[in-house]
Amino acid sequence: MSTPAPQPSPEPFGARLRRAMDVRGPLCVGIDPHASLLAAWGLEDDVAGLERFTRTVVDALAGEVAVLKPQSAFFERFGSRGVAVLERAIADARSAGALVLTDAKRGDIGSTMAAYAAAYLDPGSPLFSDAVTVSPYLGFGSLRPALDAARAAGAGVFVLALTSNPEGAEVQRATAAGGRPVAQTVLDHIARENAGAGPLGSVGAVVGATLGRAGVDLAVNGPLLAPGLGAQGATAEDLPEVFGDAVRNVVPSISRGVLGHGPSVAALRESAAREAERLRQVLA
Numbered sequence: 001m002s003t004p005a006p007q008p009s010p011e012p013f014g015a016r017l018r019r020a021m022d023v024r025g026p027l028c029v030g031i032d033p034h035a036s037l038l039a040a041w042g043l044e045d046d047v048a049g050l051e052r053f054t055r056t057v058v059d060a061l062a063g064e065v066a067v068l069k070p071q072s073a074f075f076e077r078f079g080s081r082g083v084a085v086l087e088r089a090i091a092d093a094r095s096a097g098a099l100v101l102t103d104a105k106r107g108d109i110g111s112t113m114a115a116y117a118a119a120y121l122d123p124g125s126p127l128f129s130d131a132v133t134v135s136p137y138l139g140f141g142s143l144r145p146a147l148d149a150a151r152a153a154g155a156g157v158f159v160l161a162l163t164s165n166p167e168g169a170e171v172q173r174a175t176a177a178g179g180r181p182v183a184q185t186v187l188d189h190i191a192r193e194n195a196g197a198g199p200l201g202s203v204g205a206v207v208g209a210t211l212g213r214a215g216v217d218l219a220v221n222g223p224l225l226a227p228g229l230g231a232q233g234a235t236a237e238d239l240p241e242v243f244g245d246a247v248r249n250v251v252p253s254i255s256r257g258v259l260g261h262g263p264s265v266a267a268l269r270e271s272a273a274r275e276a277e278r279l280r281q282v283l284a
């Protein structure tokens with residue numbers, strides 16, 4: 001009996017992301033099917049409306065932008081049929097060439113985290129994504145199963161550090177044991193995970209574009225997801241101030257600011273192309 005040939009290691013997410021941003025421009029578009037957006041697109045707030053909305057965004061943008069970020073909550077609110085729409089969107093967007101970052105913000109004790117890792121980071125799962133968002137606020141070590149699963153699959157994990165909402169500061173800017181802000185301890189862990197990786201590590205941090213000067217050390221050798229552009233008030237021009245020297249690793253993210261241009265496929269594409277070009281200039 002012959003021994004099976006060793007499987008080649010999958011290309012790490014960080015390398016795939018760097019290439020995608022170089023080729024397609026530094027932009028992540030969120031797929032957030034708010035009830036108000038479904039109404040603005042002339043769709044019912046039901047599974048058929050969700051499906052039409054999602055399919056339109058994927059058809060318009062999966063061949064254009066570096067990253068698509070479906071926000072799981074907007075699919076979960078329709079139960080299992082909504083989750084089925086999410087599964088199809090992930091698969092279709094990946095086939096069309098976009099990296100898919102599923103925004104699920106999962107976080108739990110390690111043994112349960114292993115089940116979340118199986119859901120999003122096991123290549124055999126119907127929800128398998130290029131990357132997933134997670135919360136470290138049960139302790140960074142609780143994320144270990146997700147970090148290990150991502151590494152094995154060539155996938156990525158984006159860890160909340162400083163979120164874009166004003167309420168986040170009460171937890172994230174609090175002083176941790178050792179006298180540093182809690183968010184800085186999260187960023188330090190991320191930097192250790194990415195040590196030695198090139199051209200970019202696969203463990204990212206989430207740092208809101210709305211924060212003004214971040215005031216923490218962002219040299220984590222990984223991608224920095226920056227939500228908050230558009231509807232939450234931040235602009236491309238704010239990014240150098242927030243991210244300083246780390247600005248080259250920023251993955252700017254916009255949901256409503258692009259989705260509001262639908263349902264026209266041409267208008268969605270134009271809006272995303274305009275944002276990507278503006279961001280490319282600012283981040284260069």
Ligand SMILES: O=C(O)c1cc(=O)[nH]c(=O)n1[C@@H]1O[C@H](COP(=O)(O)O)[C@@H](O)[C@H]1O
Pocket residue numbers: 030032071103133162163164165206207208227228229230231232253254255256257
């Ligand atoms: O992880 C995220 O994507 C995220 C982190 C954060 O700090 N702030 C934040 O707004 N987000 C998500 O980014 C999206 C922002 O949507 P818009 O405000 O419409 O661009 C939503 O899906 C949020 O859940």
